[in-house]
Amino acid sequence: MALQRPKGTQDHLPDGSSGSHSKAARSDTRAEAFAHVTETARRILTRGGARLIQTPIFEEADLVRRGVGGSTDIVRKEMFTVHYFGDHGGFILRPEGTAGIVRAYLENGLKQWPSPLKLWTHGPMFRAENVQKGRLRQFHQVDYEVIGVADALIDAEAIALMVEVVQTLGLKGARVKLGSIGDPADRETYNGYLRETFTPHFERLSDDSKDRLERNPMRILDSKSQTDQALIAELGVRPMLDFLGEAAAGHFTQVRGYLDAWGVGYDLDPSIVRGLDYYRRTAWELHHEGVGAKSALGGGGRYDGLSAELGGPEIPAVGWAFGIERLLIALDAEGIELPQQAGPLLFIAALDPEHTGLAAQIALQVRAVASAEFAYRALKPGNVFKEAERRRATYAALIGSEEAASGSVTLKHLQNGTQHHVNVNDLNAFLLEPS
């Protein structure tokens, strides 16, 4: 096929655009379902005081490398770089939202706003990954960040908000997996412990885990290899939570205390490892069985170290993001139908070509108070209703010579079948009456 979108991208089409209303477009490409997710997130997050922020979808390469972390797969092999003529270090299509938001916070002096500053955004992210279920090269996230406060109360609020967004959309099967990766010193201690523990048994590790032992030993713990899991059990490997320092342990206890008190459910998961380097302490993922191999809808955590890493002052922060495509997959798996754009309140058509302009004029008049569409050409009476029905209109109106002469329309409510002659001057008011 000559015309083909780039690998790992999707067109977001109007809902139902495959032709029939009974057969929806593919669940992961419905533009109106997407909009419903972001609108729901906006409503919930802004109620909590979050302000909308939008940052560029490309950033300086150096910002992304330092923000995400040089040891991550994202930086090692998944970046889309932007080249152009000129003497410059290059740009990168953003693989996640946090680094750009923290950059904007520092660059624009947002620290003078009341603290903590709660921000939210949504938009496309880019990773040069191989494609599979719920994994795209351009995907979309809803992103929430709270900058400026280190208190555990803020972590707990962030988790509660994330859960509220997906539950408000109707999702039932999502579970929070909660852990803590401690402070950097704690993690260093723990990684040392893991290396000491596994190195004598190096040959028994899977090939992937042999790699992990050097790069990121914590990854061994959630390996899918049965031999790895058997070895972990046999050695009685202790969890990260045992190695939390006093400060991190206290913080984690507080987070859990708030969630318990508020009735926000979660599963304690000591093997939680975040993919990005900047995380500290609280880390969590939101999982759902419907979304494929990795089952993660999204994740979040505290990243008190990022600001300094980017060259700013030490500023504590916590945030999360979820993938909109993955959320739609999960909703689809639960059979949840999201609302799509409603049809017009009025569809109006003329019976004769000389009145089509009048029909359009009336539609324009009605648009002052409601949605209205018109037929661009004259229709036979039967087809007026057929066309109105196809557009899912509430009312159909037709104009023949009698109506045109008397300045009225014949108006029919398509659901209950009631019909009236309404003067054009009274039409707007009539349409607004409850039917």
Next chain:
RNA sequence: GUGGGUUUAGCUCAGUUGGUUAGAGCGCCGCUCUGUGGAAGCGGAGGCCGGGGGUUCAAGUCCCCUAAUCCACCCCA
């Protein structure tokens, strides 16, 4: 980067052991229907069978390459 499956109309799919002009359902357009919709009937448009190469008298069908897509590994949302 690796392994496996798939690719025929807008969508979901048939297509015999290779053999004339490639089919169905839904959808789309029109007619029956010039003052009343959802139905039904009839008619129509729409395909270089993902792309390229090869075998053959003959390829949607067999072989090779390639792309996309789906599932999985690594890893992430």
